[in-house]
Amino acid sequence: MYQYTDFDEQFVRARVQEFRGQVERRISGALTEDEFKPLRLMNGLYLQLHAYMLRVAVPYGTLNGAQMRQLAYIADRWDKGYGHFTTRQNIQFNWPKLADVPDMLDALADVSMHAIQTSGNCIRNVTADHFAGAAADEIEDPRPTAELIRQWSTDHPEFAYLPRKFKVAVTGAPNDRAVTKAHDIGLRMIRRDGVPGYEVIVGGGLGRTPMIGKVLNDFLPREDLLPYLEAILAVYNQHGRRDNKYKARIKILIHEEGVETMRSRVDAEFARIKAEFDGVPQHVVERIRAGFLPPVWKEADIAPVRDPGLRSFIDTNTHTHKQADYTIVTISLKGIGETPGDATSDQMRVMADLAERFSHDELRVSHEQNVILPHVHKADLPAVYDALRAAGLATANIGLVSDIIACPGMDYCALATARSIPIAQEISEAFSDLDRQRDVGPLKIKISGCINACGHHHVAHIGILGLEKKGVESYQITLGGDGTENAAIGERLGPGFAADEIVPAVERLIAAYLDLRLTPQETFLEAYVRVGPAPFKAAAYDEVQANAA
Amino acid sequence: MPKSFTPQIVTANDLMLGDVIYLTEGGWSRRHGDALVARSASEAQEMLATAQAQALKIVGPYLADTVLDDAGRPAPVHFREAFRTRGPSNYDHGKQADLRSV
Numbered sequence: 207m208y209q210y211t212d213f214d215e216q217f218v219r220a221r222v223q224e225f226r227g228q229v230e231r232r233i234s235g236a237l238t239e240d241e242f243k244p245l246r247l248m249n250g251l252y253l254q255l256h257a258y259m260l261r262v263a264v265p266y267g268t269l270n271g272a273q274m275r276q277l278a279y280i281a282d283r284w285d286k287g288y289g290h291f292t293t294r295q296n297i298q299f300n301w302p303k304l305a306d307v308p309d310m311l312d313a314l315a316d317v318s319m320h321a322i323q324t325s326g327n328c329i330r331n332v333t334a335d336h337f338a339g340a341a342a343d344e345i346e347d348p349r350p351t352a353e354l355i356r357q358w359s360t361d362h363p364e365f366a367y368l369p370r371k372f373k374v375a376v377t378g379a380p381n382d383r384a385v386t387k388a389h390d391i392g393l394r395m396i397r398r399d400g401v402p403g404y405e406v407i408v409g410g411g412l413g414r415t416p417m418i419g420k421v422l423n424d425f426l427p428r429e430d431l432l433p434y435l436e437a438i439l440a441v442y443n444q445h446g447r448r449d450n451k452y453k454a455r456i457k458i459l460i461h462e463e464g465v466e467t468m469r470s471r472v473d474a475e476f477a478r479i480k481a482e483f484d485g486v487p488q489h490v491v492e493r494i495r496a497g498f499l500p501p502v503w504k505e506a507d508i509a510p511v512r513d514p515g516l517r518s519f520i521d522t523n524t525h526t527h528k529q530a531d532y533t534i535v536t537i538s539l540k541g542i543g544e545t546p547g548d549a550t551s552d553q554m555r556v557m558a559d560l561a562e563r564f565s566h567d568e569l570r571v572s573h574e575q576n577v578i579l580p581h582v583h584k585a586d587l588p589a590v591y592d593a594l595r596a597a598g599l600a601t602a603n604i605g606l607v608s609d610i611i612a613c614p615g616m617d618y619c620a621l622a623t624a625r626s627i628p629i630a631q632e633i634s635e636a637f638s639d640l641d642r643q644r645d646v647g648p649l650k651i652k653i654s655g656c657i658n659a660c661g662h663h664h665v666a667h668i669g670i671l672g673l674e675k676k677g678v679e680s681y682q683i684t685l686g687g688d689g690t691e692n693a694a695i696g697e698r699l700g701p702g703f704a705a706d707e708i709v710p711a712v713e714r715l716i717a718a719y720l721d722l723r724l725t726p727q728e729t730f731l732e733a734y735v736r737v738g739p740a741p742f743k744a745a746a747y748d749e750v751q752a753n754a755a
Numbered sequence: 756m757p758k759s760f761t762p763q764i765v766t767a768n769d770l771m772l773g774d775v776i777y778l779t780e781g782g783w784s785r786r787h788g789d790a791l792v793a794r795s796a797s798e799a800q801e802m803l804a805t806a807q808a809q810a811l812k813i814v815g816p817y818l819a820d821t822v823l824d825d826a827g828r829p830a831p832v833h834f835r836e837a838f839r840t841r842g843p844s845n846y847d848h849g850k851q852a853d854l855r856s857v
Contacts, residue, residue, distance in 0.1 A: 233770070233771070233811075235810065235811050238810060239810060239814050239815070253768055253773060253815065255775075255835075255838065255839060256775055256839065256842050256843065257772070257774065300843075302773075303771060303772055303773070304770065304771050304772075304773070548845075616838055617838070617844050617845055618843055625838075625844060627843070627844065627845045631845065674834075677833065678834065
């Protein structure tokens with residue numbers, strides 16, 4: 207993986223020192239809260255409902271064992287012994303004390319990590335396919351591209367105060383696991399006549415105005431990437447709305463002015479920029495690429511799998527690796543009844559150990575709030591499974607009902623309008639029988655605690671949005687969303703459900719699907735697309751109406 | 756007819772710890788029930804001004820509606836404020852755990 211240079215090290219250390227001084231001045235009263243707030247946000251420090259929260263960047267979701275172990279240390283030393291992996295492949299600590307945060311940032315810098323640009327109207331942490339560098343369907347590893355963009359966008363003076371935050375996702379596989387069509391810019395690595403390049407998608411996003419991104423350029427030569435991105439950002443910076451924060455994302459600019467207008471502006475800007483910035487020097491590209499070379503694959507005898515528990519785990523929690531004798535293991539942070547995305551410090555240390563022993567010292571955080579061991583030899587699966595099981599990390603539910611994305615919601619977040627976590631926990635408990643989950647099959651439930659949609663509910667097969675209605679929590683359902691290469695925004699089913707009605711309603715929807723499906727192989731999403739919302743609506747609301755009668 | 760005033764309290768977060776706190780007669784408390792209650796709009800504004808003057812101790816003070824129980828102690832009206840009195844629902848290690856040991 208990418209190694210910090212002396213420049214990176216000095217830059218991050220200097221930022222920590224700068225922030226240490228800012229914290230001291232806030233505590234002494236030399237800075238007001240109004241002055242301090244934008245400074246702390248630039249360093250990932252939020253004030254949430256019950257405490258401060260530190261959001262740490264995990265660039266394109268990639269970690270090594272030492273970094274994961276350091277996160278465990280931070281959780282124990284300065285937090286409450288756990289961390290929360292987010293839908294943007296980051297990690298959040300929910301209980302830091304203000305005076306401790308500079309020390310936490312120093313501890314992060316010890317392992318080449320930081321919290322810069324995890325907040326604010328800037329280019330945020332670049333996300334990528336969590337199976338990058340490992341998946342069999344991959345055309346090319348997207349991480350060198352993501353790292354290049356990270357280096358270019360970090361502290362970029364022109365883009366430090368954009369109209370609104372800006373998110374970039376990259377995938378190197380045709381099967382889109384990075385939700386590229388729901389990002390401000392989505393990059394799909396493609397080849398045309400053998401030549402590598404990018405399909406550039408712009409203007410996707412979730413939030414209060416969900417939109418699927420549009421293709422701005424169907425083939426951008428690889429060497430033009432940074433000048434072209436700079437052109438998009440320059441056009442957005444100049445034309446994006448600053449009068450209304452709810453209309454300030456690039457998706458609104460494109461929606462209001464049209465993708466053709468955007469394209470002509472970007473092309474003109476690109477021509478101007480390209481004359482003075484023709485991309486990145488080759489030695490820089492090569493140095494980045496060298497950080498992502500494949501590991502040296504080992505050879506070992508693979509024993510037949512006899513343990514039924516391991517068999518189930520392999521069925522659900524592994525994915526096809528580009529090396530036939532290897533597999534990708536997804537560690538579920540969705541134990542039955544647990545908080546989606548949370549891991550204790552002990553669990554983090556187990557994952558760090560497993561990465562070092564069995565996955566060429568690599569881990570990935572997925573936007574689905576799980577952790578990946580990307581390179582596990584099949585001969586090592588029994589040992590990996592046993593260690594995960596001992597740590598409470600072997601739940602075989604990836605892609606099933608209880609593999610739920612949930613934002614922190616009103617249990618933590620100051621912006622939330624309702625809780626998400628208890629709803630996820632209740633659904634998980636309701637489907638605690640893994641055989642029942644396997645019978646239901648692939649199903650993505652995603653829960654957001656407010657319209658900002660951090661829980662990606664718009665692209666869920668069953669999306670749940672928590673709102674306030676008449677002084678109580680109310681939950682709206684959307685159906686038919688899709689975060690893949692066939693991206694679609696879910697359709698609202700109807701009126702919201704009370705907190706004690708939403709889980710039974712989800713159960714009725716799933717029961718309706720089981721009745722409706724033509725074969726056990728027809729997924730929930732396929733059945734929904736085939737029959738439409740009517741039978742699901744009837745199932746969800748019939749009982750509510752019967753109870754009200 | 757003028758709208759009747761709903762009793763209010765002042766709440767904020769502690770600057771150093773981030774904890775939810777409530778303005779009291781003599782300072783700040785972590786218990787909602789200890790909160791000083793404003794019974795008129797002018798009292799509420801005075802209390803908010805008092806809080807805003809304590810920027811070295813607190814962050815983000817605001818007024819929140821409250822109801823008084825039979826003993827005259829304030830209790831939260833909105834569910835968000837109720838959650839703030841006790842911490843997150845998924846773990847017993849928020850405010851609820853800290854207050855239990857008080």
